[in-house]
Amino acid sequence: MSTLHVNGREHTLTADPGTPILWALRDSLGLTGTKFGCGAALCGACTVHMDGQAIRSCVTPISAAAGKRVVTIEAVTSSNDRVGAAVHAAWVKHDVAQCGYCQSGQIMSATAFLKSLPKGKQPSAADIDAAMAGNICRCGTYARIRAAVAEAARAIA
């Protein structure tokens, strides 16, 4: 038995504490917005927030989340999360997605990045690239990801 605090609620899970958070979300809690891409922290498709930090949920066990708050794409883009809402709006405005499979992870990385910026700081192009370099998009949506992150940064300034 383990507990996992996800999107504001505490869940009791029968899954082994070594189970990666990704599979607890997808298979135990039915939160399939978080995607499986590589299982090895190489592609970023599984990115969620743990106490505000972007983490790779495919290699982070439930046990590592004890006492911490996990937030997923479902909450970031549909709650009162101001930064998440700005990122979501920018993604829609710039028509970022193609196949869309990696975009949950892209949005989670972008949101954590923007939240980490000092108030009033506008990220440079290099800052954005560095922040998003851990997320692979095989469709090649990177140009629009750059534009959308910059737009969201302006929107929350």
Add this chain to the structure above:
Amino acid sequence: MFIASPTTLTHEMPRALQHMLAREQADTPTALPRRSFLKLAGIGGLGGFALGAFPQTATAQGAGAAASALKPTEQPSAFVQIAPSGEVTVTINRLDFGQGVQTALPMILAEELDANWAQVRSRHGSNDGAYVDPRFGMHLTGGSNSIKHSFTQYRELGARARAMLLSAAAARWNVDVAQLRTEAGQVLGPNSRKASYGELAEAAMALPVPEKVVLKDPQHFRLIGHATPRLDGRAKSSGRQDFGIDVRLPGQLTALVARPPVFGARLAAVNDSAARAIAGVKAVLRVPLGKGEGVAVLAEGYWPAKLGRDALQLQWATDGLEKVDTDRQLAQYRELASQPGALAFDADMAPLATAAHRIDAEFVFPYLAHAAMEPLNCTVRLGPDRADLWVGSQFPGSDGAAAASVLGLKPEQVKVNVQMAGGGFGRRGNPASDFVILACEVAKAARAVGLAVPINTQWSREDDMQGGYYRPMHLHRARVGFDERGNLLAWDHALVGQSIVSGTFFEGMLKNGVDGTATEGLRDPYPVPMRLSVHHPKLNVPVLWWRSVGSTHTAFVMETLIDEVARTTRQDPVAYRMRLFDGKHPRHRTALQLAVEKSGYGKKKLAAGRAWGVAVHESFETVVACVVEASVQNGQPVLHRVTAGVHCNLVVNPLTVEAQVQGAVLMGLSMCLPGAAITLKDGVVQQSNFGDFVVPRITDMPQIAVHTVPSADPPTGMGEPGLPPLAPAFANAIARLTGKPLRELPFKLA
């Protein structure tokens, strides 16, 4: 099977696909019979009314002659439903795996329907016979043909539905149809009368389907040609878009399959006691693969399935199997290239001996994995006399037929629910149906031990990358003779690589022993007296099409050699190509000219250390030219800026075309980067994940500007053609900086 119209102009198709059509016309049916349309009324849970008369209904009403003369692909009922709210749901006859047909096909239909775009939705189809490619007569997303082949089809479907709504309004108001017009989901009549499509849909449904319809004058298009955001943009920006991997059915189990280390290996010994002891593991089952076999671990979710699979102790029998080794394979290919092969073209090679200039060149291209972001998966639910599949498939018809064969069912007893796919690039269009058959074998084996539950057979990233079906490794050898002015006198060319179509139901595409999917893109459009000798060795490595197929390598060979001739004869590479086009090939000339103008080529002064690179290539009937700026930094080629000139005839959605070219350019770049190769040692694939099979990241993304040549001609392919010219343009720029041509992908600077 729906037979392609006899009026189909086969000579207009890509060379390699002409034979496929001939084969398909004579082949056994894989699609469902027409009566299956009746099922469409009840599926989808959309409420509302399927617009248009079903053939049988129409017959009962005495209007059958016209309606039932319509082919399945012309029946609006299979493609458009209008709810009482006015919501219009368009079913697409393709897989959307990022290329945007999920939006473009509804745009085309909605244009002629005069729908209110804000109320238009989209959904995937199935292996139902309605959803075959109207030209090829099989379920197929590939060859960049979704819009090319379904443009007129979807216009006519929209026009038919509109005509029926008009008739329904005319009957309701007792006025002549000629007094009515349509606008944004409404029929407008005399005296300011209005009726929404939602109000009229039920009455319209009861009317016969008109066989002949008049299409709009393209100058009145309101949607086609206008930048239109994707219909799935919001869902895909909030985690709400479901993919095949997200299918969740009651009682569903996840299966992971331990796959053989060498393709085709069989099990010598299985010890599964530790695997069975893992909590959540429900069964461990041996399953046949297309070649060889595997061990499936069925569990309550991916993680216990993975733990169970990790705990298996397996011994594999690899005796008698060819164990491919990339180094040895390259030596073998070199040997083959020096022997006479099957001749694709022939010409007099005597001028090679006397030509003022000669280039002798060898090119090597590795195996490539598709590495789509969503690892392969397929969910199967078996019933007493049917099976339902949920899968992101480019070939749902043949996949459904393959499933039926494995399960001992008739094809019409299998429904393939096409799922949004997280990329594919050709991997989901496998004539061998490998991942669908595997999922069916797992479900069958599970049922045999009493586990009659839906099963999602999931591939790990390692399975996906090591499971074969790669872009084939190729070796090209060319001897090119030319004079001082660059006139091409003789070009002796050898190509070695596995055939993709050999041994599949596409084998009819082999012509005189030459697989056109390997040679497409060689020679044309240049006036080259070419002798092309081809070898297709058979190796124990499964191969498949990879975005832009033959042009992934042929464009590189042609465009770097043409550039080298220009450099050798001290000619500008653009002017030289234009001279070779000799006033012909207008689409090549305009695409190249557009890229040249927009890039500033020849006018703009480049930053220090940068050089221009140029290439132009036609694939899937679209021409794309790339003009790039590149440099060498720390011994590595760096791509800074790409300007693409595109001639794809009429543009349906400019946003999609731009995205497709940007994405294809990046995938072209992916072939150049260090680590973009699948290699084998002693039969075992050496790469396993994104750590050792490298794909581009945002930091690799150059500036890409996409420009299209204005045209009103019927649209041509757009999913693939942006890819081929990028790598040669990049290589040509680097060759200008280093003086040495690049003849291997990924790039290696000596």
